[in-house]
Amino acid sequence: GVTRDKDLVVGTAGGGAAAAVPVNPKASRQYIRARAAALAARKEPIEEIIEPAHAAGEVHWDYAGVNGPAAWGSLKPEFATCATGKRQSPINIDDSITLRGPAEAIVFDYNTSSATVVNNGHTIQIDVTGDNGIIVRGSRYQLLQLHFHHPSEERINYRSFAMVAHLVHKDYLGRLAVVAVLLEPGPANPVINNFWTYMPLGPGDRVAMPMRSVDLAGLLPKDQRYYQFMGSLTTPPCTEDVLWMILKQPVTLSHEQMRLFAQQFPNNARPVQAINGRVVRDAQ
Numbered sequence: 344g345v346t347r348d349k350d351l352v353v354g355t356a357g358g359g360a361a362a363a364v365p366v367n368p369k370a371s372r373q374y375i376r377a378r379a380a381a382l383a384a385r386k387e388p389i390e391e392i393i394e395p396a397h398a399a400g401e402v403h404w405d406y407a408g409v410n411g412p413a414a415w416g417s418l419k420p421e422f423a424t425c426a427t428g429k430r431q432s433p434i435n436i437d438d439s440i441t442l443r444g445p446a447e448a449i450v451f452d453y454n455t456s457s458a459t460v461v462n463n464g465h466t467i468q469i470d471v472t473g474d475n476g477i478i479v480r481g482s483r484y485q486l487l488q489l490h491f492h493h494p495s496e497e498r499i500n501y502r503s504f505a506m507v508a509h510l511v512h513k514d515y516l517g518r519l520a521v522v523a524v525l526l527e528p529g530p531a532n533p534v535i536n537n538f539w540t541y542m543p544l545g546p547g548d549r550v551a552m553p554m555r556s557v558d559l560a561g562l563l564p565k566d567q568r569y570y571q572f573m574g575s576l577t578t579p580p581c582t583e584d585v586l587w588m589i590l591k592q593p594v595t596l597s598h599e600q601m602r603l604f605a606q607q608f609p610n611n612a613r614p615v616q617a618i619n620g621r622v623v624r625d626a627q
Contacts, residue, residue, distance in 0.1 A: 347556050375448035404579050406465075412613050413600070415579050425581035430572030431616035432587060434495035436623055441570065446626030449522070449567060449588060450478035453486070453559040460550045464488045465578065466611055467540055467604065469532055469538055472558065477522065484512030484520045490560070495525055496577050496612045497589050499570075504593060505601055508562060509577075519576075522569075522587040529595025534562040539603050564592035571624040577613045 375574035401507040402418045404410050410418060416426020425431070456473030468490040475486035488511050513519055526532075537557065541550040570589040576582045 348523050352527065360574060399432070406611050406613070415581065418579070422579040422581065424575070424583060425579055428575055428581055429617075429619045430573050430575060430581050430583045430621060431581060432577050432585065433498070433613060433615050434572065434574065434618050434623075435498040435501055435615045436570050436572075436589065436620075438500055438625065441623045441625035443625040443627055446569075447479065447569065448626055449569065451560065451563060451567070452476050452478065452483075454565075455555045456557045456559070457554050458544055458552045458557045460538055460541045460552060461609070462546050462548050463490075464546040466492065467538070467542065467606060472557070473555075475559065477520065480586070482514045482516075482518070484514045484518075485561075487511050487513055489562075491526075491575075491608075492612045493601070493608055493610065494612050495523075496615075497523055497525070498615055499525075499591075501591075504561070504600065506596065506604065509576075512561070518586070520588070523587065523589045525590065525593040526596050526601075527593045528598055528617040530602065531597035531600055532562070532595060534556065534559065535596050539600060540589070564594050566588055566590075568592070568626045571626060572621055574621075 382487070387422055396566055400567045401411065402514035404415050404418055404422070406412065412425075416424070417424050453474060453475045455564045456471050456475055459470045460473065461470060468488050470488045476483050476485075477486075488563075489508055490511075491508050493506045497507060504525040504527050506526040508526060510522040511519065512521070526535075532556075537552070541552050543550050568591050570587075570591065572587050574583070574585050576585060
């Protein structure tokens with residue numbers, strides 16, 4: 344399943360984790376909407392609204408096989424955009440046809456925070472609490488969560504990277520913005536080491552990290568120039584109108600850190616999608 348509720352999309356990289364199978368799915372949807380409304384009313388950062396576990400016989404999307412990416416659009420009516428959308432992610436970014444020139448810097452406002460590490464069945468996701476956000480295009484986007492793909496979903500001049508971290512943000516109007524940090528083999532990454540210390544043991548498992556033990560600033564490269572384009576979530580329901588910013592400079596993680604993730608997720612990357620004439624800004 345995937346985190347969604349009509350116009351509210353607060354997660355990515357797959358579905359929810361381990362709630363009991365609901366007796367009445369309609370009642371369960373009402374609960375999710377009520378919880379979302381309650382969270383919004385409290386004006387606190389929305390983390391992830393977990394969908395109930397899949398009901399018996401329900402079709403479940405995957406990264407391979409008959410329910411793999413080519414089939415996503417036909418698995419459920421609400422996944423149709425995965426097949427029919429014209430601004431889908433990820434994409435290959437070809438430097439020769441980008442819109443090069445000056446562009447605003449992304450203002451990162453990340454602070455020491457608490458977090459929960461979740462295996463949602465499709466990736467390792469870090470649900471972050473606290474006041475973390477970015478300022479770009481005149482809006483502040485609050486950080487909801489980050490998660491990982493192996494290998495990277497994005498390609499730069501047809502090159503793939505070992506992994507990628509997607510940091511998912513949302514502004515007060517409900518618009519999503521994702522910052523992608525490319526990862527390649529090298530020295531161990533202390534931020535990822537901190538996350539992997541609390542690696543869940545299987546789908547649906549959630550592990551709380553110690554209070555204020557997360558410092559995401561350490562995950563960002565020194566050079567924060569980026570590629571920018573309009574795209575979609577890279578998992579069903581493939582919702583569009585997502586602002587993407589791919590940081591050009593990769594950061595490193597060790598082979599051992601990569602192996603720990605790949606043991607559980609040998610390939611959780613959606614293939615690249617057609618650009619369909621979209622403008623890709625190359626921030627100089």
